Amino acid sequence: MTTDALLTLTQWLSPGFPVGAFAYSHGLETAIETGALRGIHDLELWLTDLICEGGGQTDAAFLSAAYVAEPDAIHLVDATARAFAASAERLLETDQQGAAFCRTVEAVWGTQLGTLTYPVAVGHAASKSNIPLALAASMYLHAFAANLISAAVRLVPLGQTEGQALLAKLAPLIQITADKAMKMPDTELYSQCFAADIAAMQHEVQYSKVFRT
Template sequence: MPDPAAPVGALPASSLLQLIWLASPALPIGGFSYSEGIEAGVEWAGLATEAAASDWLVDQLHLTLARGDLSIVAQAIDTWRTQDTERLARLNAWVLQTRETAEFRLQTEQMGRSFVEWLKLHHDDVVASFDKMPVTYPIAFAFAASRTQATVRDGCLAFAFGWAENMTGAAVKCVPLGQSAGQRMLGRLAAEIPHAVDHAIALGDDDRQAFSPMLAVLSARHEAQYSRLFRS
């Protein structure tokens, strides 16, 4: 039954809570164990201050996430709703084909696999949905978001904020920074996320890209980094 106190057009409470849940770093999918290049950046790219780490994450949001995985999430939410399995397979394959290092591929496969295991607790048909492909994290997230009444934009906002929380947490640990610095960085990312989401939603298949050579170089170096906290 709709909430009579909710504003007209508002997301139902159950769907809003589901999105908050999906974006939570506490979700048992291992997101906290990846820094996506930050740890290597500390050693080789001068990420030694709050300002440098904050600039790095804002750039990563707009230059890599928005133009790649976030756009995949946007397209996959509607594709799950229409059950276009052939298109889902193509979107999933794009994610796998654009991982430039072994650890980036490990991340999307491991988080996708763990997400599916978590989804099995809540959706009876999840096994049938994923039995024909090794699902990547953006595709698995889009499946969960598609089962709510959230718009595509709402789903992408949740995905991006979950990423921001994980990356801020990684920066706090490995720069290292204090919790107040982390909150300032997260606030800056939160202000940038709506624009990044709008850009991601507007991209077509021929506009997506995963070209971030400096990030790929740092990821490759991280694979052999002498001492490290994170898996990427």
């Protein structure tokens, strides 16, 4: 891996890259509003489940599948990623972030990606840019967790130090999940974070909200 590849991936997954990740809470806003998530311990349990059994794991699997897919099969990976969105807002989240990612990568690097869901777009772009899959999957999951912790810091509220301590604590789990997702065949894909899915559905009709999802 070259330094250029590492720096490119870091740029793609940084909070400053214009995919609008800060505007989405993955249903977390409703979980906090309803009292299901009250503090750092609840957040740790919530994120652990999401990373291991929910959207974190499946996104890493779709990223990996897109990385190794033939160009004419990318649309099949993308269609499956869309089918795994359990609510309208989850589909909005992955669709809008993916579209923004594709537009920016094309404008800056000239890489033609089309219009893809977010994890599929990152995986396809990483493959085209010769960025190692293991690094792309683990850093994507790390950015996923970091964004949700950032949302929780604003909503619960939590201290910045508490949030960073939790992200560091989750790092080994993120790596284990990324390694597992890279080897997961499409016949074994699953997501079973039903509380998070229900929270995302309830967020669609939540009266007052800060985040889009």
